[in-house]
Amino acid sequence: MEDTVTQDLSIALYRYLCQHIVGTEDYVKQIRLMNAARDNISSCKDETVITSGSFGEGLDMRGTDLDIMFVTTTLEVYEDVKPFFNSNTTYFSMEKDDVKPGYAQLKLVYCRSQSVLKQCEEQNAYAYFLNFLCYYHLNDVRQCQDSLQGLQLVINEGYLMECPYKKSFAYNLLGVALQLLGDKESARHAFLQSVELWPNELYNSAVKRLLLMN
Secondary structure (H helix, E strand, O other), rough: OOOHHHHHHHHHHHHHHHHOOOOOOOHHHHHHHHHHHHHHHHHHOEEEEEEEHHHHHOOOOOOOEEEEEEOOEEEEOOOOOOOOOOOOOOOEEOOOOOOOOOEEEEEEEEOOHHHHHHHOOOOHHHHHHHHHHHHHHOOOOHHHHHHHHHHHHHHHOOOOOOHHHHHHHHHHHHHHHHHOOHHHHHHHHHHHHHHHOOOOOOHHHHHHHHHHHO
């Protein structure tokens, strides 16, 4: 009797999820195929685009954002075993000693790209954002504010932001940080700045974040 009740409840829950939250099995498959096709078109020889997260799995649910990975094929990271050397590839070694839990430090081993060297020499928006996340989870309010100020300074000065989408991405990081601190209006302004710089509904997650905030 109990097995029958459990089975009926499971079927009812599955139907409810399909109709009101997740969508049918065919709908989920269509989203995954759409993502795969878009990723394939957007990828090139030096960079692979991968739509990840829940949307990448075909789940278009309210409250989820768009997660996209950009895999640079000209960079390679290794930990213990050195890879086969290619003079056209930039190599980093992974170091996990004396770093914050959950993070790793990358040491530049070989590089011929001036743009990569420049990024290794200067602080960028993502570095400040990672610092912010570390101190946020440690409940260190003062260091959070310092990291946030550093992130804002990087955006204002435009460090390593030759393209509009790079500055747009930095504004996204700022908006997320401000959201975590509870400053919704400032976060909204940051996301609006991001959309103004890069009004791409598919790849700029600020568009969806603004919709969710509204």
